[in-house]
Amino acid sequence: MGLSDDWRGWVIYQIYPRSFADSNGDGVGDLPGVMAHLDHVASLGVDAVWLSPFFPSPMADFGYDVSDYCGVDPVFGTLEDFDALIARAHGLGLKVIIDQVYCHTSDRHAWFAESRANRTNARADWYVWADAKPDGTPPSNWQSVFGGPAWTWDARRGQYYLHNFLAEQPQLNLDLPAVQDALLAVARFWLDRGVDGFRLDAFNFAPHDPALTDNPPAPPGPRTRPLDFQLKVHNQSQPGIFPFAERIRALTDSYGGRFTVAEVGGDDVDLERHLLTEGQARLNTSYGFEFLYAPHLTPELVATTLGRWTGAPGEGWPAWAFSNHDAPRAVSRWAPESDRAAMAALTLLLLVSLRGTVFLYQGEELGLPQGDVPFDRLVDPEAIANWPKTLGRDGARTPMPWRDLAPWAGFSTVEPWLPVDARHLPLSVASQTDHPASTLALTRRLIALRRSRPVLQTGALHMVAGVPDGLIVFERGTGEDRLLCAFNPTGAAVDWTPGPGWSPVESVNDDGGSALGPYAARILGRKGSTSPA
Incomplete structure (x- = not known):
């Protein structure tokens, strides 16, 4: 299945498998559950699905800490389940995009176990190791996204290792050709199984400044974590990322054309998104957090964000998302509770009207608000660390409501891993199906409008x-x-x-x-x- 330029106008539906549908009654969504509901996804008229990680993982960061890149975690099913899902999706005319987490692994990955054993083994430099400063403190002042230093001491090596996220997510040394080769082999594994492309997680967090230069302080602004006190100019977005992006693109093109989209966050997201997608040799597209973290939807936000993509010769192609698994749902950020149904309709029409590839997050077609998760049910390390200053990520990951009259909204037959918000029950798929005035019906109509009007796509x-x-x-x-x-x-x-x-x-x-x-x-x-x- 080759890739033509129609990807520029795609609507891609993001599925967070853990929260989509539980097929085996353990309270956690899985790949067979996804496959059982692909008819719903196809009925929306979307072009592709993006599956968040389903790989083997200790789940310290719920799958974004990968311990085996070429497998399926038993909680999600088997490789045979994945193959069946691919076949079913393709039969419905849906492309399948999967996450690839290349900037770090789990600390349980075999690569890291070997790397930390000593300083002379074959993978000793596959991760970012550094000696302590003379006073024993970390090699630089870099801070992790989840709070605290981005360095953890390891007694086996007598060195610190870098982790831009959790300590359980050691940073890969992407400057090393052997590491890139290993990751490209992973990509080939999934391309050979029929995937249509990759979403590259936190892509600009690798590689790093090998001099380990301290980050400068950030100007005054909102601060909920130590990371916010710094400009992240040395622990992300280094020049080596661009040749690696070109290697990924060359590989995906060699398969007759596959789709690549990078997640790009940080202090200079505009420049990085352009550089990662410019010309024909780098990634197809990228998205940032301009809308995902915006507390309000304003004309200034839209004009500034969209105005950065002018369509100049050689310019890359943008992608947009209003909600996803990492950000509080847009309707809860942009409207009071009494107005959220109306805001859901407006944002759906705005999303399908944008120039760029667009992402629709599961439940967005139902107008779901941010789920209410009490403190004692929080599981996301970021949500727990920053409570109650931020809405956190758990509220965007609560179970998909399929049937309002079924236990746990038809997501599972047992108590789910996160609670079902009672406000989601009347917004379930069953409640909205066959109701022409529902948000679900509107979503189908608006996606059909986008597909019927090339001017809306490109x-x-x-x-x-x-x-x-x-x-x-x-x-x-x-x-x-x-x-x-x-x-x-x-x-x-x-x-x-x-x-x-x-x-x-x-x-x-x-x-x-x-x-x-x-x-x-x-x-x-x-x-x-x-x-x-």
Whole structure:
């Protein structure tokens, strides 16, 4: 299955397997559970699914600490289950993208066990080791994402090892060709099994500055963890990442074209996303956290973020997500509880209107708010460390509600690993199926609109100036093949008319009057060109 340029307009549905569907009654979602519900995913009209990690893991970071890159953790099933899932997805016309975690492994990985044994073994330099400073303190001031120093002392080697995340996630030495070769062999393993591409986790966290230079302090701003006090200029986003990206792209292209998307976070995400995707030799696309961590949806946020991707020659291609497994759900960040259904509709229309590949997170098609997880049920190390200052990640990972009248929302036959939020029950798939006014029905309609209008997938985008305060207005396309997209992300009506020559194409929360109501949005086309192109 080769990859043509249609990936630029894809809608990709993210599945967090642990929370999607439990097939064997152990309270944890699994691959057979995913396969059993692929009909639902296909019914949305999406192009591909992205599966979060299902590899063998001690689950210190719930699968992002991989102990075997070429297997399936028994909690999720078997390799045969994965092969069956691939076959079923392809039969439904769905591509399958899987996570690859290349910047670190689990500390239980065989590579690390060998590396830490002594300083002379064959994998001694496969991880980032360094001597203590003369006073015994860590080699640099680098801080981990989950709090505290990014270095842990290991008595076996008499050295510190680097971990940008948990101590159980030692950093691979991506500057070493042998490590890159081993990771590319992993990629071949999954490509040979039929995967259609990779989402590269925390990709710009590797490699590192070999001089171990201290990071400078960050300017004043919101700070909930030690990492926020630094500019991460030396422990991520080093130049060596680009040749490695080119090696990955060369490999995926050798399979007739496969899809690659990098997760990019940090202080200079804009520049890094462009550099990782520029030209034809690097990754297909990337996404950052501009929308994922934004506390409010504002015209300034949209204009600034989208304006960085102008379509200049040689420029890469953007990807966008409003919610995922790492970020509190967008409707809970961007609207009060009473307005979340309306905000869900607006954000769905906004998402499918963006120029770029877009990601839809499981439950987003239902309008799910952030799940309520009491402190004594938290399991995510980041959520526990930062409680109650942040919403944390557990609330975005609560079980998918399939049936409102079934125990545990039809996710499992036993108590799930995270609680089911009672507010999710009336939003279940069963509750919304066959209801034309539901968020689920709207999702299907809007994805179909995007698929029917090439201008929404790959057409030019430019912001419209001079619009009333509070509104987000942009055009897609050029000439007569244009669409005018207007959004009111506020709780108050705003007077606005599009001017002559425009006809309705789609709308949400809108009465078609001379004002855009609260959370209302419209798409309009030039008269004479409002039918699907």
